[in-house]
Amino acid sequence: MRILQLHCDYVEFTPVKKEIKSAEDIDPQTKRLEEIVVAFIAVEEGDNSEVAKKAMSEISESMKKIGCKRLLLYPYAHLSSKLASPSMALSVLKEMESNIHDLEIYRAPFGWTKSYNLKVKGHPLAENSKTITAGEEKESTSEALKAESKIQSFWHIMTTDGKLHDVSSFNFSKHENLEVLAKYEAAKKRSVDEPPPHVKLMKKLAIADYEPASDAGNMRFFPNGRLMKSLIERYVTDKVVEYGGLEVETPIMYDSHHPSMESYFHRFPARQYNVNSEGKQLFLRFAACFGQFLMAKDFQMSYKNLPLKLYELTRYSFRREQSGELVGLRRLRAFTMPDCHAMCKDMEQAKQEFRKRFDLSKEVIKGLGLVESDYEMAIRFTEEFYTNNKSLIEELVQKHGKPVLVEMWKERFFYFVLKWEFNYIDNLGKASALSTDQIDVENGERYNIEFIDENNKPQHPIILHNSPSGAIERVLYVLLEKAAKDQKEGQKPMFPLWLAPTQIRIIPVKPEFLDYCNNLADKLTENNIRVDVDDRNESVGKSIRDAETEWIRYILVIGEKEINATMLSVRDRKEKDPRNLTIEQLISEIKEENKGKPFLRMNMNRSVAKRPQIMV
RNA sequence: GCCUCGAUAGCUCAGCCUGGUAGAGCGAACGCCUCGUAAGCGUUAGGCCGCGGGAUCGAAUCCCGCUCGAGGCUCCA
Numbered sequence: 001m002r003i004l005q006l007h008c009d010y011v012e013f014t015p016v017k018k019e020i021k022s023a024e025d026i027d028p029q030t031k032r033l034e035e036i037v038v039a040f041i042a043v044e045e046g047d048n049s050e051v052a053k054k055a056m057s058e059i060s061e062s063m064k065k066i067g068c069k070r071l072l073l074y075p076y077a078h079l080s081s082k083l084a085s086p087s088m089a090l091s092v093l094k095e096m097e098s099n100i101h102d103l104e105i106y107r108a109p110f111g112w113t114k115s116y117n118l119k120v121k122g123h124p125l126a127e128n129s130k131t132i133t134a135g136e137e138k139e140s141t142s143e144a145l146k147a148e149s150k151i152q153s154f155w156h157i158m159t160t161d162g163k164l165h166d167v168s169s170f171n172f173s174k175h176e177n178l179e180v181l182a183k184y185e186a187a188k189k190r191s192v193d194e195p196p197p198h199v200k201l202m203k204k205l206a207i208a209d210y211e212p213a214s215d216a217g218n219m220r221f222f223p224n225g226r227l228m229k230s231l232i233e234r235y236v237t238d239k240v241v242e243y244g245g246l247e248v249e250t251p252i253m254y255d256s257h258h259p260s261m262e263s264y265f266h267r268f269p270a271r272q273y274n275v276n277s278e279g280k281q282l283f284l285r286f287a288a289c290f291g292q293f294l295m296a297k298d299f300q301m302s303y304k305n306l307p308l309k310l311y312e313l314t315r316y317s318f319r320r321e322q323s324g325e326l327v328g329l330r331r332l333r334a335f336t337m338p339d340c341h342a343m344c345k346d347m348e349q350a351k352q353e354f355r356k357r358f359d360l361s362k363e364v365i366k367g368l369g370l371v372e373s374d375y376e377m378a379i380r381f382t383e384e385f386y387t388n389n390k391s392l393i394e395e396l397v398q399k400h401g402k403p404v405l406v407e408m409w410k411e412r413f414f415y416f417v418l419k420w421e422f423n424y425i426d427n428l429g430k431a432s433a434l435s436t437d438q439i440d441v442e443n444g445e446r447y448n449i450e451f452i453d454e455n456n457k458p459q460h461p462i463i464l465h466n467s468p469s470g471a472i473e474r475v476l477y478v479l480l481e482k483a484a485k486d487q488k489e490g491q492k493p494m495f496p497l498w499l500a501p502t503q504i505r506i507i508p509v510k511p512e513f514l515d516y517c518n519n520l521a522d523k524l525t526e527n528n529i530r531v532d533v534d535d536r537n538e539s540v541g542k543s544i545r546d547a548e549t550e551w552i553r554y555i556l557v558i559g560e561k562e563i564n565a566t567m568l569s570v571r572d573r574k575e576k577d578p579r580n581l582t583i584e585q586l587i588s589e590i591k592e593e594n595k596g597k598p599f600l601r602m603n604m605n606r607s608v609a610k611r612p613q614i615m616v
Numbered sequence: 617g618c619c620u621c622g623a624u625a626g627c628u629c630a631g632c633c634u635g636g637u638a639g640a641g642c643g644a645a646c647g648c649c650u651c652g653u654a655a656g657c658g659u660u661a662g663g664c665c666g667c668g669g670g671a672u673c674g675a676a677u678c679c680c681g682c683u684c685g686a687g688g689c690u691c692c693a
Contacts, residue, residue, distance in 0.1 A: 195686080195687060195688095196687095199686095199687095203627095210685085210686090212684075212685070216685090271691095286693095287693085319692090321691080321692075322617075322690075322691060322692085323617090324617080324618085324619095324687085324688070324689070324690075324691085325688095325689095325690085325691065325692070327686090327687075327688090331692080380693095414693060415693085416693080419693075432692095433692090433693095436693085438693080465693090507652095507653085509650085509651065509652055510650055510651070511650075512650090537649095537650080538651095538655095538656090539649090539650090539651055539655080539656055540651060540652055540653065541651085541652090541653070541654065541655065541656085542654080542655055542656080543653090543654095544652095544653050544654055544655095545653095545654035545655055546654085546655085547654085548653095548654055549654080555653075557652060557653055558652095559651095559652055560652090561652080569652085569653080571653060578653070613626085613627090613643060613644080615627075
């Protein structure tokens with residue numbers, strides 16, 4: 001059975017003519033009802049009296065929440081494509097009608113073409129749809145999800161002097177990406193008809209690919225991609241630990257009926273993967289929050305321990321995003337999310353910590369190879385928070401150093417009062433969030449996390465939710481899109497050196513120089529450089545071409561000249577002409593460039609000839 | 617969820633409109649060449665033309681249905 005439930009100021013309907021033979025015999029008068037919940041209902045194949053009972057208890061429960069006592073059952077075939085027979089449908093509807101006693105109930109006639117007219121109320125719970133089937137649990141659409149679109153937002157641009165400007169009158173001429181973001185967010189619309197360029201690149205460079213045997217949005221990562229992910233993960237984790245985060249690990253699935261989860265679901269719109277096991281209804285986490293909050297609840301904390309920062313890099317978090325929005329690495333259903341929560345004793349401490357994490361996020365983004373013109377900041381808050389904390393918000397915008405998109409909510413609907421994020425604008429004008437942080441004033445209580453304050457009283461902490469980089473897969477997407485942009489502008493695309501799967505390729509002019517090449521590669525490897533040797537029996541030209549198409553930064557061609565001298569001929573992707581360097585000079589140049597970044601060994605056979613061909 | 621497009625060799629695709637022996641490039645295997653900064657040459661192997669039905673003497677090609685995939689829209693703390 002499918003139900004669309006609307007809370008209305010009024011509804012009017014007029015039976016026009018009988019649509020089927022078995023239509024009810026009634027007096028075709030116009031009927032008007034006020035202050036009423038209208039339930040449009042399609043009875044489907046297999047629906048029975050159990051379904052009727054379930055449906056009525058669902059409906060009356062939600063009506064209790066919105067404080068309405070009048071109900072109209074309205075037969076509405078168009079909600080389903082596998083309708084029950086008319087006689088069955090009518091009997092199920094009649095059963096629903098007779099099943100309820102504490103509501104004033106009406107039913108529109110069955111089998112008639114009707115004209116109708118109604119006015120839906122504007123509040124968050126006014127609209128609701130349900131699917132009810134016999135036997136198994138119904139799959140409900142989160143009411144929060146429905147309600148979200150109802151929140152009233154006011155959009156502005158804040159300049160670094162703290163002034164708010166109207167989006168429509170702001171001069172975006174020097175801030176094109178911000179304009180894209182503002183339009184993208186406020187209008188939530190953008191039409192493009194080509195795939196984003198990173199999709200081709202992720203395959204061509206043997207980083208990642210779709211896995212048709214899995215669910216959409218669950219990618220496979222080839223050795224190159226796995227290496228790059230590992231490096232980014234290591235880097236972000238190092239940075240968070242340096243900041244004071246304590247790394248933990250928590251389960252990836254949770255009981256949907258755990259009390260904290262149930263209430264979180266109502267508040268937090270998300271489409272989760274569900275897993276049934278031995279009668280338990282489990283869901284796959286869509287954030288690290290659950291695990292960390294449940295863990296923090298079991299800590300005994302004093303105000304002296306705060307702020308306490310827990311960190312987890314979730315491999316994976318899962319969200320069952322709508323199939324249509326899954327494109328390449330931009331948005332996935334399984335993703336790796338660094339997530340750092342800080343429990344703070346009060347708003348003052350929270351604000352102080354919030355500043356630190358803003359700096360941390362900026363630093364991490366920079367380390368990943370993005371410059372400030374690559375991303376745009378958006379900041380969102382409730383009107384009340386803004387009024388009381390103007391200086392914090394202005395300070396963040398000033399630190400960002402350029403105008404910021406502002407979304408202000410009249411009332412708090414989410415669990416947070418303040419949130420910012422950095423958005424990357426890709427080649428198709430799509431915005432995706434990278435770093436983000438939030439001030440959460442609700443979940444401390446929901447999860448019953450407590451600390452003892454100066455007066456020996458238990459208190460709930462304010463919790464900050466920070467991801468300094470955003471999803472790791474999304475970082476890859478951004479790096480690829482950025483490289484594609486460089487390519488489009490006529491520059492050679494490349495990765496930051498510390499992330500390049502191969503940093504140096506050695507190409508012998510003849511096979512007899514292979515031993516020399518391998519010795520050279522040994523020496524470079526000892527110095528934490530990822531180096532491989534093209535030992536295929538190919539022409540030098542071909543080998544160089546292949547190395548270039550793999551975006552390899554340094555190419556060393558080894559022939560008689562190099563073997564008989566100390567200078568290497570170094571082809572540097574960043575330079576036009578080859579340079580002559582000693583091996584020591586080359587090593588120290590690379591070390592200097594990779595300073596402060598993690599190192600992992602090559603994740604491919606050194607011998608190019610021994611590699612399988614992953615992507616052309 | 618809605619709309620559009622697609623599915624042919626390991627990969628990228630042509631052939632389809634106008635029905636009549638299944639094509640190319642890359643890659644792979646084998647051989648030749650032994651090479652100095654972006655593609656050296658040759659030979660060979662490799663196909664249930666997504667699945668099911670229909671009309672036809674005959675279907676990769678036309679029609680219908682299905683499956684899977686992709687892209688867009690919607691949505692996105």
